[in-house]
Amino acid sequence: MELSLFWTAVYIVILAAFTGYVVISRVPVILHTPLMSGSNFIHGIVLIGAMVALGLATTPGQQIIGFIAVVLGAANVTGGYVITERILQMFDSSRKKPGKGD
């Protein structure tokens, strides 16, 4: 990585960190669980990296580790999504109970 690329990386990391901070900072306590599990899902983006790592793997060692990485990444993505969706579904249905809600 050249020096200019290094600074590009620093810009990106700082801006992404601020974005994460700002997006999350106003979340009410009630949503802490879905938020945590939602961000759990978001880091499931590791799957696309694992796919590329396995897809470009040449030696058997790389293929085995890459395969495991894709399995883990895929489990992270689907599991994270399903759990978050289930939790939020409950918040939805608890709102729709008649007579209550704001």
Added chain:
Amino acid sequence: MVDLSYLIDPVYIATIIIFIIGLQRMSHPLTARSGIVWAGAAMLIATLVTFLTPELTNFALIAIAIVIGGGLGYIAAKRVAMTDMPQMVAIYNGMGGGAAAGIAAVHLLGTTTPATSTLAVIGGLIGAVSFSGSMIAFMKLQGWMRPRPITFPGQQVVNMAVLALAALSGILLLWQPSFLPVAFSAYLPLFFVLSLAFGILMTLPIGGADMPVVISMYNAFTGLAVGLDGFSFATPNYAMVIAGIIVGAAGTLLTVLMARAMNRSIANILFGAFGATEETAVEIQGSIKSIEADDVAAMLAYANSVVIVPGYGMAVAQAQQKVKELMDQLESRNVTVKFAIHPVAGRMPGHMNVLLAEAGISYDHLFDRDEINQEFPGTDVVLVIGANDVVNPAAHREGSPLFGMPILDVEQARNVIVLKRGQGRGFSGIENDLFYRDNTRMLYGDAKETLGELVQAIKRL
């Protein structure tokens, strides 16, 4: 095949934008559900477009791995009970960390530049720690391991030594000095074994009650590992970098909020082995007095205001549905029912909110510690269901291990009823002063059964 790889970057950029919008929508109860659906759609498209990456081979292997991992993840997440959510979040965090460590390992086995391999080493270390640490957290929450802190003499020294050795092997891996007798290839397994060992050692001394902080911290770790790993590719994968760093920052913030709710520093949570030592030498005045369900039923039915404090015990007993029935009974008798939610009640951030929502209790009944605390002096009956440390007035007493932790001041209510399975202590292992107060009565038994009895008794009144 037509080269469609020019689609990858635009799709990744769109994915990131939708992730951010999705997260933002998830920070409001009304739009939260659409947020995750948006993010899910973006993830699916990003995954599909990744198959267009130039020079990609091993398509069959990739597809098989996705089917296996995705299938297992889907089935497990669909089947798990709501009360087991904390350990599921922990295990998926760990898997993300493991995948990040795997990517780092693949890159370190291949051709790298000094910059990409440095980031692979750092990302690999953090990912491996998150993987093994999350697995320990999972086992503790699942009950496969004692949830109490596991300590041994010189633990901190050993842990730090293992971390230092892991870092050293990482440096040797990058540096590849020619004067050392061990071949380069020996450092890679060594580096990962040491990193994994550190994750295990770091999590062993952390007790069950601190799990909300730990889960949230490993969430941040995995995010950070994924972000750094994004730079370990020959062409940086900016989708991974940005999504990972966003999660890292968000997770760190959530971890800090959790720690603050317990009035403890993160260092204290990680290294304090909280609850391992027994508090001695404090004489608690008074005695523990128990009460029968019928008397409690009468007390609740003729009260004006009742505040229910749920804790991990409610989750263990799966009692949330019975809590809802009790609330309905009381409300039909014009008793005001409110729920006091401590930020760290349960085993993950917001755990109680999720369970009560599952039972169909709308969230305008739920109140944060700050909102409800001044109301306790005017409350007739407080019903504590399987909560312990978060209502322990010892937090106000200097010298107690809990000192300074913001608690729910339930002892100020006219009557306090504590539903408890047995006479054991909370996860912190600290004796609870509340149980000895004059206005406190203990109602022993399984929370679900006891609540059922209460509902029946109130119906009979």
